[in-house]
Structures are given as C-alpha cells and as structure tokens.
Amino acid sequence: MLHAIQDxxxxxxxxxxxxxxxxxxxxxxxxxxxxxxxLENLQRTGAFKMRGALNKFSVLSDDAxxxxxxxxxxxxxxxxxxxxxxxxxxxxxxxMPQTAPPIKVANILALGAxxxxxxxxxxxxxxxxxxxxxxxxxxxxxxxxDVMIGQGTIGLELMxxxxxxxxxLVPVGGGGLVGGIAAAVxxxxxxxxxxxxEPEILPRYTExxxxxxxxxxxxxHSIADALASQQPGDVNFPVVQNYVDGxxxxxxxxxxxxxxxxxxxxxxxxxxxxxxxxxxxLEEKITFTATDRVCLVISGGNLSLDQLSSxxxxxx
Amino acid sequence: MLHAIQDxxxxxxxxxxxxxxxxxxxxxxxxxxxxxxxLENLQRTGAFKMRGALNKFSVLSDDAxxxxxxxxxxxxxxxxxxxxxxxxxxxxxxxMPQTAPPIKVANILALGAxxxxxxxxxxxxxxxxxxxxxxxxxxxxxxxxDVMIGQGTIGLELMxxxxxxxxxLVPVGGGGLVGGIAAAVxxxxxxxxxxxxEPEILPRYTExxxxxxxxxxxxxHSIADALASQQPGDVNFPVVQNYVDGxxxxxxxxxxxxxxxxxxxxxxxxxxxxxxxxxxxLEEKITFTATDRVCLVISGGNLSLDQLSSxxxxxx
Numbered sequence: 001m002l003h004a005i006q007d008x009x010x011x012x013x014x015x016x017x018x019x020x021x022x023x024x025x026x027x028x029x030x031x032x033x034x035x036x037x038x039l040e041n042l043q044r045t046g047a048f049k050m051r052g053a054l055n056k057f058s059v060l061s062d063d064a065x066x067x068x069x070x071x072x073x074x075x076x077x078x079x080x081x082x083x084x085x086x087x088x089x090x091x092x093x094x095x096m097p098q099t100a101p102p103i104k105v106a107n108i109l110a111l112g113a114x115x116x117x118x119x120x121x122x123x124x125x126x127x128x129x130x131x132x133x134x135x136x137x138x139x140x141x142x143x144x145x146d147v148m149i150g151q152g153t154i155g156l157e158l159m160x161x162x163x164x165x166x167x168x169l170v171p172v173g174g175g176g177l178v179g180g181i182a183a184a185v186x187x188x189x190x191x192x193x194x195x196x197x198e199p200e201i202l203p204r205y206t207e208x209x210x211x212x213x214x215x216x217x218x219x220x221h222s223i224a225d226a227l228a229s230q231q232p233g234d235v236n237f238p239v240v241q242n243y244v245d246g247x248x249x250x251x252x253x254x255x256x257x258x259x260x261x262x263x264x265x266x267x268x269x270x271x272x273x274x275x276x277x278x279x280x281x282l283e284e285k286i287t288f289t290a291t292d293r294v295c296l297v298i299s300g301g302n303l304s305l306d307q308l309s310s311x312x313x314x315x316x
Numbered sequence: 317m318l319h320a321i322q323d324x325x326x327x328x329x330x331x332x333x334x335x336x337x338x339x340x341x342x343x344x345x346x347x348x349x350x351x352x353x354x355l356e357n358l359q360r361t362g363a364f365k366m367r368g369a370l371n372k373f374s375v376l377s378d379d380a381x382x383x384x385x386x387x388x389x390x391x392x393x394x395x396x397x398x399x400x401x402x403x404x405x406x407x408x409x410x411x412m413p414q415t416a417p418p419i420k421v422a423n424i425l426a427l428g429a430x431x432x433x434x435x436x437x438x439x440x441x442x443x444x445x446x447x448x449x450x451x452x453x454x455x456x457x458x459x460x461x462d463v464m465i466g467q468g469t470i471g472l473e474l475m476x477x478x479x480x481x482x483x484x485l486v487p488v489g490g491g492g493l494v495g496g497i498a499a500a501v502x503x504x505x506x507x508x509x510x511x512x513x514e515p516e517i518l519p520r521y522t523e524x525x526x527x528x529x530x531x532x533x534x535x536x537h538s539i540a541d542a543l544a545s546q547q548p549g550d551v552n553f554p555v556v557q558n559y560v561d562g563x564x565x566x567x568x569x570x571x572x573x574x575x576x577x578x579x580x581x582x583x584x585x586x587x588x589x590x591x592x593x594x595x596x597x598l599e600e601k602i603t604f605t606a607t608d609r610v611c612l613v614i615s616g617g618n619l620s621l622d623q624l625s626s627x628x629x630x631x632x
Contacts, residue, residue, distance in 0.1 A: 017339075020336060020338045025333045025358065026362075039583070041583045042341065042342065044341070263585050264620065267357045267584065268583065268584070268585060269580065304580065304628075305627055308621050308624060309621075311621055312621045
C-alpha cells in the first residue's frame with residue numbers, strides 16, 4: 001500500500017498546503033518525553049480530509065464527475081469535497097448529522113454546496129438516496145480505498161519531517177486516517193508505532209478488533225464530533241488490523257480536558273477530536289519513556305469560539 | 317548593536333525554546349502575499365519576554381541578584397522574570413496593573429513570586445519603592461539595553477529561518493521588542509523592512525517619532541493589554557528611530573477583529589496584542605504586493621478561554 005500512497009502524493013501534493021510539524025515543549029510535562037504536533041488544522045479547508053478528497057478526484061475522469069458529488073460527513077470531509085467540487089465546477093450535496101456544529105454547516109454552504117441534515121445513523125442511506133436522485137457519485141468519508149490512501153500521505157510527510165518519531169497517536173472515526181497513516185509509516189519505518197485513539201463511548205475499533213471483524217456499536221454522540229462513526233469501514237478494518245499497533249479509548253471528560261489543554265497550553269486552535277490523543281495520555285492509557293518522540297496528529301481546526309464556552313470551567 | 321545581540325544569543329540560546337516560523341496560508345487572502353507567523357507564544361513562559369529576562373540575568377553576577385528582583389509588568393515580562401528568579405532561587409516581586417488579566421496574575425503567583433497590583437500609570441514608581449524596601453534589583457520590561465538586546469535575538473532567528481522576508485510587523489509597547497528585532501534584522505538584511513504596530517489609543521511612538529523625542533500619551537486601556545506603555549523607553553526610542561522603517565496605529569475594533577481571525581482562521585491561540593499586525597492589514601494601514609513575504613511576530617499566548625467570550629459576536 002506504501003507505493004499507492006506515494007503515487008497518490010505525487011498526484012495531489014501541489015494542491016495541498018505543506019503543514020508544519022512543530023515541537024510542543026509546553027505539552028511535554030504531560031508526556032515525559034519529546035512531543036510533536038502535525039498541524040493538519042492548517043491544511044486547506046482546515047482539516048486532513050482535503051487529502052482523501054483530492055486523491056478521490058485524481059482517479060476519476062471529468063465524465064465520471066459531471067453529475068456532481070454527494071458526501072455523508074460530520075463536516076470536514078464535506079468541506080473538502082465541496083471545495084474540490086467548486087474548483088471543478090460540478091454540483092455538490094453534503095449530508096450532515098443534525099448534531100453537526102453550525103460552523104461546519106456554514107463553511108460548506110459558503111462553498112456553494114447544498115446541505116441536507118438528518119439523524120447521524122441515517123446519513124449514509126440518505127446520501128445514497130440523494131446521489132440516485134441527482135445522478136451524482138457518492139464519495140465516502142472513510143470506507144473507500146482512494147480516500148484512505150489520500151489520508152495516508154500524512155504518514156509520508158511525517159517520516160520525511162521526523163523519521164525519528166517513536167509513536168504516532170491518531171484520532172479514529174471510521175479508520176481512514178489511522179489506516180492510511182499506519183500503512184505509510186509501517187512501510188517506511190521499523191521503529192515507529194502507530195496508535196489509534198477513539199472515544200470510549202464509540203469503541204467501534206476496540207470492539208471490532210476483539211471480534212476480528214467490523215461490528216457496530218450504539219450511536220452515541222461524542223464531543224469529538226468528527227469521530228462519529230458507529231462501525232469501522234469494511235475497506236479500512238483489515239488495514240487497521242494489519243498495520244496499527246494498538247487502539248486506545250478515551251472518556252468524554254478526558255477529551256474535554258485535553259481540548260482545553262491543547263488550546264491554552266499547546267496554543268493550538270483545534271477541534272476536540274484532535275485532542276483525543278492527549279486525552280489518552282492524561283488518562284494514562286499509554287505511557288512513554290524519556291527518550292520517546294511522540295507525534296499527535298491535529299486532524300482539524302473547524303470550530304467556532306462559542307464551542308469553547310463549555311471548556312471555560314473545566315479543571316485541568 | 318548586531319554583535320551585542322549575537323553575543324547575547326550565544327549566552328541564552330540553550331535556555332530558550334526554539335520557536336517555529338510557520339507559513340499561514342489561511343491568512344494570505346487578507347495580505348495578498350505569503351504570510352509567516354513567528355510563534356513566540358510557544359516560547360518558554362508563553363511569550364518573547366523570556367529572551368530579555370534571560371539576557372538580563374546573564375550579565376548580572378550571583379552577588380548582584382542575591383537580594384532578589386522586582387519587575388513592573390503587564391504580565392508577560394513578570395512571568396519571565398519570576399521563572400528565572402525561581403530557577404536561580406532568588407526572591408521575586410512583580411508589580412502589575414490592576415487591569416492585568418487574572419490568568420497573567422495566576423501564572424506569576426504559580427512561580428512563587430509576590431504580586432503587587434496598582435494603577436497602570438503608577439507601576440514603575442511602585443516597583444522602585446518595593447525594590448528599595450526589599451534591597452532588590454529592578455528589571456525594566458523594555459527600557460533597558462540588555463532586555464532589548466535579548467528580545468532582538470528573535471531577529472537573528474528570523475533571518476536564519478527565512479532570510480527572504482520582505483516585511484516584519486512587530487507589536488509595540490515600550491519598544492524593546494521592535495527595537496531589538498529591527499537592530500538585528502537591519503544588521504543582516506538590506507531588503508527586509510521592520511514595522512512597529514501600536515494601538516491607536518496609545519500612539520506613544522507615532523507621537524514621539526513626530527516630536528523627535530519620547531513624549532507621553534494619556535494612559536488609555538487597550539484590549540491589547542500587553543502593549544500598555546504610555547511612552548517610549550529612553551533607551552529604546554533612539555534605536556527605534558534609527559532602525560524601524562515605520563510605525564502603524566490600529567483601532568481597538570480592528571485589533572479585536574484581527575484577534576478573532578488569528579484564532580479562528582490562523583488557528584493560533586495568542587493574545588490580542590499579537591494580532592495587532594493583522595489588524596493593521598485589515599485596516600489597510602499597510603498593503604503588499606504579490607511577491608512580498610510578510611512575517612507577523614506572535615508575541616505571546618498567555619490568555620484564558622473566558623477572554624475570548626467578547627469575540628464570539630464580533631463580525632469579521
């Protein structure tokens with residue numbers, strides 16, 4: 001899979017923003033070792049999802065996309081698809097959970113896409129209906145090989161920016177991001193462990209890895225709104241099973257504390273979902289030795305200031 | 317002055333965090349050219365002030381500092397001095413304006429320093445009194461050659477990280493930061509312009525440069541709380557006069573808009589003071605051509621989430 005990711009990178013690199021990997025000295029007391037942040041909140045459209053969207057479009061002909069695109073998305077995938085559709089001049093409809101933050105809806109509408117909102121658990125069914133009605137193609141947010149391969153380009157950049165990394169902690173929703181990154185990193189490094197981190201109230205990968213196959217968990221709403229999937233993608237699951245070193249779960253309380261800490265101490269404006277790796281460290285779901293070099297993937301930064309109000313009184 | 321800054325850097329470099337210079341693609345539409353952010357909010361104690369503090373201590377003997385230190389500060393200088401005093405094991409008192417944000421007071425108390433609060437315009441007088449009573453040395457926040465030289469080390473790093481910069485916009489309080497940076501940059505580059513940016517309601521440099529000497533302006537309270545000085549430092553003024561290419565003023569409204577934009581679009585958690593350069597651009601106090609490469613100095617990140625509440629309803 002490494003070669004497919006390298007080929008994808010050659011196709012999409014010029015349309016990506018090169019995102020920095022910065023050392024976060026302020027967060028190091030919590031880890032007891034060197035900490036790095038991969039700032040995908042600085043990616044075009046404010047999240048890593050641009051990578052998968054660009055790669056999907058790079059393998060489709062102009063004829064295939066002329067009827068437009070439909071995506072079911074908690075927000076960031078939708079914004080990326082809407083951006084590419086606008087740049088290609090094709091119609092776009094994004095199907096979003098009714099619980100999506102208003103800023104994510106607004107960002108997508110601003111790109112000229114239609115937005116349909118529905119209950120979280122119906123979003124893939126609604127997307128398929130809309131696609132059929134409009135003669136459009138559905139671009140899945142994670143359960144698609146081209147999308148996962150696009151997200152994997154982050155792994156290539158990390159191994160270029162800091163080949164000495166010992167651990168990479170990746171937020172997990174459907175598994176496109178962690179699967180892609182792990183496949184790239186494991187193809188390039190024999191000393192870098194890749195961990196997925198998911199909300200404790202949505203433990204679809206933890207449960208599925210135990211069961212040895214994708215299983216669904218109840219649709220709970222996590223404050224890590226970008227990690228809403230009820231079950232692993234069929235395409236992603238075997239890749240995660242094969243390449244990922246471990247899966248950690250984090251309580252809602254720890255995600256919230258980590259979110260506050262990432263902003264006020266890390267000085268990085270990012271989504272709750274992006275702080276989940278830090279949450280795992282706060283809860284001691286993983287510990288490090290002084291010579292480790294840990295990277296947190298900061299997956300997105302599409303949030304509004306009013307979303308921080310609930311963090312003001314959180315004690316760290 | 318360049319050589320003095322280079323000597324200072326050799327003394328203090330190992331105690332500094334190396335702060336990144338990142339490209340900010342998301343802010344570029346407002347500038348029409350390449351934009352870079354120097355992230356001094358990631359500096360030790362969360363602000364550039366650590367540089368001046370470390371340099372001041374590096375030229376004082378253990379005997380000279382044994383009675384302890386006193387500093388008048390709107391917060392960030394005080395935190396830096398308190399940090400160094402703690403590491404040296406000497407007593408520390410910080411005199412702060414009664415309008416200082418509570419988080420800045422709390423950060424200083426957490427370092428074991430005493431805090432005295434008084435009206436902004438009395439803070440230097442009170443600091444001198446406290447120093448006399450306690451047999452301590454006063455470390456001025458800007459009006460001191462060693463302090464200004466310490467801040468100037470940012471200029472060395474910028475010319476190392478991005479010698480191609482055409483403009484550097486620097487927040488201005490008493491002038492230690494802009495004076496130091498300009499002296500370093502002008503000694504190393506013949507194509508980089510350095511601009512100071514100050515609140516329109518505290519135009520001490522704009523007025524002083526017109527008058528040809530330091531003059532005081534009325535003590536207004538700007539939302540850029542770190543830029544509280546009523547008049548240029550006597551030590552800083554001639555350096556600014558000599559090396560700085562221009563001085564811009566920014567309205568409180570534009571500072572607030574820029575602050576919101578820096579956080580929500582720039583994805584950087586920083587103080588209102590750090591956004592003042594962006595405010596100057598929003599108000600078209602300076603404009604750029606497409607080939608320019610502009611750096612904003614993000615001077616500090618010591619703020620609490622409740623300080624953002626007033627930004628929620630600001631329209632950008």
